[in-house]
Amino acid sequence: MSLAADTRAAVQARPFVFDALRAGLLNHSAAAAWLVEAAALDGDPDAVAAALRRFREDLPAYATASRGATVSMRSGVGLSTADDAAEGDAAEPLLRVGDAAVVPEGDRTAIVATGDVDATALADALRRLAVRDVDVAAAGVAGDALVCVVGRRDGPDAVRVVEASLDAVPATEPA
Structure with a gap:
């Protein structure tokens, strides 16, 4: 592979570097020096910096979009195995992944967003x-529902964080 291809692969393997590059916030020289060491790129930092500049030119600008969703908080949820959930309350779990389920009895809080949500x-x-x-x-998304389960004390702060994130979800553009 060429140094340019290796540089692109190293950036794509590190989403924080990719986001900063796309947003135009990356110091190319500093990032190149770091990538030469962290990703063991076989090249001069100046050549890697040039590859980063060329890669940036090929990327769409960083953008965000607001999502139409309603966020609510449900206190008193817990995590349980699917077998335990079946034995307990007849209410459907908020989230089920494999043998684990978020059930309506416990000491945690679920943040639930419904509407225009996705992975x-x-x-x-x-x-x-x-x-x-x-x-x-626990966390998951399916259909028009997104669920994050946090500690009871973190509930109010988590609602604000999820609301803010839905106001500015990064737009996904292919690289």
């Missing part, structure tokens, strides 16, 4: 929650 919206919400040090016990 990109969930990924952005999870990234923002992580930056705020909100521990997410």
